[in-house]
Amino acid sequence: MNAVNEGGLEWLSAVEAAAAIREGRLTSRDYTEACLDAIARQEDTVGAWTFLDRDYALAQADAADEAHRLGRPHGPLHGLPIGVKDIFDTRDMPTEDGSPLHAGRTPRDDAAAVARLRAAGGLVMGKTVTTEFATYHPGKTANPHDPRRTPGGSSSGSAAAVACGMVPLAIGSQTNGSTIRPASFCGVVGYKPSFGAIPRNGALKLSRALDHVGLFARDVPDVALLAECLFGCDAEDPDTRPQAVPPLLRAALSEPPTAPRLAFVPGPVWELAESETQEAFGELIEALNEADAAPGLGKIEQFDLSEGFSEAQALHAVVMETDLACNLAREYRDGADRISPVLRAMIERGLNQHGAYDYARALAMMPALNEALEEAFFNFDAFITPAAAGPAPFGLEATGSPAFCSLWTFCGLPAITLPLLRSADGMPLGVQLIGQRGADAKLLRTAQWLMTRDFT
């Protein structure tokens, strides 16, 4: 078993560390060094990083400390080391997209999300391992709770690094289940905001309609702190919209005016959940329904989605496979032999198997399904549902199934997984909350409320 949470400085939360640095009680160098030491101790086992330069990380930390000494204004992430999935362009580090075909890529500019985290004072600690082109073929990362198991994917390194104290925060992505699944397997908080909330320009493009930036932290306020720095419109991402950035951290830290109404939504893939997961969920709902344990919470009702939602998995596949074929056309043409069989098969289905009408209809179903959920979100603050079929599977040749995420990704709904459950053999198992599209602040408030309930 690996050293998960043993209480050193590296386990300080991002919110705490940012406050301590701001108030001069902690230097960015000390905090970053503690994280680098955690990496040095565990990287051989966990393999979360594809690029890491200790000296360069410390130089960034020293620059943050120097800015503090000079009295320069602090951004909300001032001095915090942050892991960046290796599909986000970085102007000072390679970006190789988990594929030998992109080995040696050295982008000229930062991706929008990277530029924003730097503008908020964050340090790019290094680049975290992604599966091949953020799809299924795994990288070198192992699950920090049990290195014989997958960390999940595709944001494998980001989830694992946050889980074992290597960084308090990391960014990843989700086109199907690439944030929620690894966060669930690694026992951290994973948050996929509403579609279009965070600009994606400068990140590997798989599917305009499905790509989301995803975020990792160890608690809800931390993930809210990071999200608040990344939200907002960008002229280069046509799916971001002009709207004020919601006060996510304040929302996460505030008590709901009345106890949130949760709906248990088994969803279209409940039968795929392992029996252990089904049982754990039953117990969780029961525990939440104990009046003493969760004061003010009405009974959690089960809410069954209508027939149309069972199609979402297939609709998702039409869009994702077609867009993969389109966005990786050059790679497939010039280097099919260096693409894994699993990805090659997806690209080939995208090239040949889908009709244009089905593709266009799938895109049209996105707003239609959102509309169909309007009444549910009038009655409920959030859906509660498993984040994955079960705990991280054994073996490092695959990264597990994203099936428990596809529908929510397809609809662009905000989703967050919380490490609330444990399997019989002690592996983490995520509880996924789903909010209404655009209502990210409310979802984070509900998530923090649930995280801080005293139930067992």
Place this chain on the structure above:
Amino acid sequence: MNAVNEGGLEWLSAVEAAAAIREGRLTSRDYTEACLDAIARQEDTVGAWTFLDRDYALAQADAADEAHRLGRPHGPLHGLPIGVKDIFDTRDMPTEDGSPLHAGRTPRDDAAAVARLRAAGGLVMGKTVTTEFATYHPGKTANPHDPRRTPGGSSSGSAAAVACGMVPLAIGSQTNGSTIRPASFCGVVGYKPSFGAIPRNGALKLSRALDHVGLFARDVPDVALLAECLFGCDAEDPDTRPQAVPPLLRAALSEPPTAPRLAFVPGPVWELAESETQEAFGELIEALNEADAAPGLGKIEQFDLSEGFSEAQALHAVVMETDLACNLAREYRDGADRISPVLRAMIERGLNQHGAYDYARALAMMPALNEALEEAFFNFDAFITPAAAGPAPFGLEATGSPAFCSLWTFCGLPAITLPLLRSADGMPLGVQLIGQRGADAKLLRTAQWLMTRDFT
């Protein structure tokens, strides 16, 4: 021959009329009555309107005059009667989309473009004839210059109404060539702004990627006046972007700092131009190249688009047919027998003939083709090219070919047609100017510069 431009009050330009109304030299009632009289005289022949209520139009004019008397602030379109293509929802008039399947539709709300023209003080004069679902099957409208000929489509009524003094301004749409073509055939200014410049919510949706709002007027400042009131972001149209509305009218009325550089672009369909059109264009370029006639204008060079652009017509068809099938799915399912054979064939091609990969690739080609034009628009202020293959064809069973518009619509470039040429038998023939995407103000300035040159 019909009464085109005989010099009554109805021929006052929108800019002049708006100034006269603002200054109390003209009432909206007098102006609107003159336009209504022009309609009464010509509607039997031209058939531009599908809904018109004289009393209701005058009631709106009286309300504008009353607001003037009360000293209320004037919008830029205060008191001007405007024609609205019958695919834009209007809360006070039916909106039937040119199809018996939508007969009797009475929308609850105004389309965004209609709401904006009302907010600017404009009156909705009535609803103008559209072809069936803004595609090819014609309505009742005839060409005001020769009623044996088509007015073009799909914005048939809007183009014809403006051409014969029924209204100074009208709105229409363009998904392929539905603004530029009828404007060219009817001898008016037709303007299709950059993709996303004017919100489309509340208008018939054929294709999210191709639909544009189009505008009609008799001169460039008028069309700029109208456009400036309609531009801008709307939360309900996800393809509008947050950016300041450009000062279009001021741009149209200002002299370019140096003479614009025009490139003659035959484009991928030049061979489809009638020989008369080819000759007229040759003479136009020659006349423009006469130093005395166009002082300061460098020689107009021919600019040949690269190979990739010849594919645009086919790419456009994949997207348009597929999206038609998708957006008219209910109509096709429930009323295929009341859909014209030409539209039914398009829908059926959209249902069956295109692959998802080709569709997604077509969408990806839109930014790629725009990038390929970057250098050309560094060297040239606008492209000059025919608006149609020739003058309006005889017969009212078809509306002519949109081929000279498809590429520019596909790329979302701003396009304007100017009634600068005449065929041997006196029919108007449009000269189309194309600008860089987003550079609408510059295009309008260049267009006005060209309109006011003294060349023959």
